[in-house]
Amino acid sequence: xxxxxxxxxxxxIKFLNARRVTLAVAALIMTGSIICLAAFGLNFGIDFxxxxxxxxxxxxxxxxxxxxxxxxxxDLGEVTLQEFGxxxxxxxxxxxxxxxxxxxxxxxxxxxxxxDDVVVNYRRTxxxxxxxxxxxxxxxxxxxxxxxxxxxxYVWFRFEWQFAAAALLALVHDVxxxxxxxxxxxxxFNLATLxxxxxxxxxxxxxxxxxxxxxxxxxxxxxxxxxxxxxxxALNDTLSRTLMTSLTTLxxxxxxxxxxxxxxxxxxxxxxxxxxxxxxxxxxxxVPLLYYMGVxxxxxxxxxxxxxxxxDGVPQx
Numbered sequence: 001x002x003x004x005x006x007x008x009x010x011x012x013i014k015f016l017n018a019r020r021v022t023l024a025v026a027a028l029i030m031t032g033s034i035i036c037l038a039a040f041g042l043n044f045g046i047d048f049x050x051x052x053x054x055x056x057x058x059x060x061x062x063x064x065x066x067x068x069x070x071x072x073x074x075d076l077g078e079v080t081l082q083e084f085g086x087x088x089x090x091x092x093x094x095x096x097x098x099x100x101x102x103x104x105x106x107x108x109x110x111x112x113x114x115x116d117d118v119v120v121n122y123r124r125t126x127x128x129x130x131x132x133x134x135x136x137x138x139x140x141x142x143x144x145x146x147x148x149x150x151x152x153x154y155v156w157f158r159f160e161w162q163f164a165a166a167a168l169l170a171l172v173h174d175v176x177x178x179x180x181x182x183x184x185x186x187x188x189f190n191l192a193t194l195x196x197x198x199x200x201x202x203x204x205x206x207x208x209x210x211x212x213x214x215x216x217x218x219x220x221x222x223x224x225x226x227x228x229x230x231x232x233x234a235l236n237d238t239l240s241r242t243l244m245t246s247l248t249t250l251x252x253x254x255x256x257x258x259x260x261x262x263x264x265x266x267x268x269x270x271x272x273x274x275x276x277x278x279x280x281x282x283x284x285x286x287v288p289l290l291y292y293m294g295v296x297x298x299x300x301x302x303x304x305x306x307x308x309x310x311x312d313g314v315p316q317x
Contacts, residue, residue: 033180
């Protein structure tokens with residue numbers, strides 16, 4: 001059965017010729033993400049900032065301005081309301097009240113008594129203390145850093161230090177760009193979206209390792225070729241696989257985004273962005289970084305080199 005390909009089998013796209021452009025775009029994305037994070041910050045969910053969350057179902061489309069006015073009059077501090085997938089499904093976020101659990105419960109009862117006349121169902125009520133929220137933020141940050149470090153160590157042992165450094169920098173780019181996405185869109189950043197960040201790192205490194213493996217194989221076959229040509233060949237050989245994997249994954253994610261419900265929409269949106277940015281970094285960041293880090297072709301036996309070139313249709317010199 002013939003393989004599905006987006007490009008001819010012997011494509012010769014000169015990816016490395018655009019290395020300055022792709023690295024400049026990557027640097028611009030990272031810089032913009034860091035600036036947006038410093039200026040606007042993440043929209044932390046209740047998992048990280050603490051407080052009370054109440055999900056309600058109203059009798060018909062909710063009048064959000066009226067509900068905000070009524071709850072604002074309770075003097076409970078910051079209270080935010082937002083639709084949660086449907087006009088009659090509303091999320092109410094209440095900042096943590098001064099005092100112990102009894103103070104939080106009292107605030108919940110005051111809110112319920114105020115809006116009982118428009119609510120037909122209280123779907124859930126959750127409370128997270130500030131200490132737990134702070135611990136979750138610290139644990140999430142540590143998990144992300146350890147994941148990146150573990151991936152770099154794995155690539156180092158499997159390949160060489162240049163590969164590990166390039167892979168790590170590409171992953172840092174992906175993580176920062178994804179955090180920038182959540183900062184710009186102000187999608188709620190909670191434990192689910194943190195899982196999306198870690199999932200993106202795993203997806204991206206899988207794509208990068210496939211390309212790196214072909215780089216190593218090509219470097220062993222064509223030791224007389226300039227390293228830029230070796231890198232271009234590796235990218236061309238894996239291009240159809242890279243695009244096919246990304247596009248099929250995106251098809252599934254778009255289905256989840258539109259039909260999976262509001263609960264996982266933020267998680268799915270982050271993954272969609274991450275797949276796009278991860279594919280870009282594997283091709284446009286990781287491999288160009290290898291070039292600048294001085295990775296070299298490996299010497300091979302002359303007879304084996306001639307045989308492999310003949311098999312691949314490369315004229316012998």
